[in-house]
């Protein structure tokens with residue numbers, strides 16, 4: 001293979017970092033441009049220590065800036081686009097989410113066409129497929145079943161619009177010559193060392209005497225380990241760079257899961273953290289249908305107040321649906337088309353994640369000791 005180069009957006013994020021670690025081991029990769037809004041000092045240090053022949057260039061910039069993206073894409077062979085804001089509780093303004101997740105993606109597609117970048121991989125999400133109702137059971141779903149989220153909540157909506165734009169751009173003519181090939185990967189809930197969502201769940205538990213709030217006991221999900229999602233991106237990169245495979249992969253989306261056992265969010269978080277002394281707080285809660293109607297009322301209040309005050313409801317119907325649905329996916333199509341097989345088995349993924357959770361618990365103990373000395 002001749003020398004090539006890759007731009008990864010969101011490279012300082014949870015998934016982005018994992019992709020960079022695998023990517024730099026790829027044959028013939030001369031340069032990887034790691035782009036993020038900002039890099040933490042520890043991420044800069046982590047990347048500087050990568051033992052590799054590949055040049056790693058850090059770019060601090062915003063995907064909302066088309067001019068910046070045009071420069072970043074010059075001379076690039078593949079773009080892996082993971083940058084996004086994830087906001088399921090409605091903490092951010094809808095416009096901000098749309099600007100970053102949708103306009104940012106459109107900017108990047110345009111920059112690829114202008115700079116004649118022939119391959120584009122978009123990190124989508126299963127949230128573009130639903131779940132639309134907690135009463136609907138979707139098990140081991142595959143791509144040809146055409147599940148589509150109907151929520152108007154900004155995060156799933158923005159991911160859906162961005163994915164549609166990416167897949168539609170497949171087959172576009174590049175400015176100099178050649179064709180743009182695009183594909184999208186839809187991971188389920190990603191876990192592993194550094195997961196912002198897991199970190200949030202664990203911090204809540206640590207503040208609550210290590211009791212994990214039971215909020216999702218009716219769900220059945222199949223989460224996926226971050227190293228396996230990163231691996232799927234590497235395989236998609238290889239496939240889109242292969243001129244024999246690219247026309248078949250281009251325009252397609254793939255669900256990315258692994259052999260992590262299917263279980264509820266509650267049991268999953270408990271399985272990962274019970275060795276640190278966490279357990280489920282099974283305090284009685286309102287029945288789900290009542291919570292759902294309460295969420296509806298809170299959303300109405302938020303809507304009515306919005307001209308004068310931003311009231312963010314503590315929960316909404318969308319999050320209740322996600323947390324209480326049977327919603328699992330199969331990775332068969334990725335296996336067939338991309339040759340995807342998880343490289344981390346559940347036991348190893350669980351062990352790595354548990355060690356990281358343990359380090360969070362130790363940090364928390366350290367903070368408590370410092371606070372008590374003050």
Ligand SMILES: NC(=O)c1ccc[n+]([C@@H]2O[C@H](COP(=O)([O-])OP(=O)(O)OC[C@H]3O[C@@H](n4cnc5c(N)ncnc54)[C@H](O)[C@@H]3O)[C@@H](O)[C@H]2O)c1
Nearest residue numbers: 010012013014015036037062063082083084124125189190
């Ligand atoms: N975490 C999950 O469970 C999950 C599941 C399915 C899909 N995804 C998708 O995977 C991708 C990566 O998610 P993650 O969990 O690593 O999240 P993350 O928040 O850790 O990473 C996202 C990165 O994007 C960067 N970013 C945000 N706005 C930017 C902007 N305007 N310009 C440049 N960079 C910007 C952030 O700084 C961050 O480093 C996202 O597209 C997300 O939608 C995540």
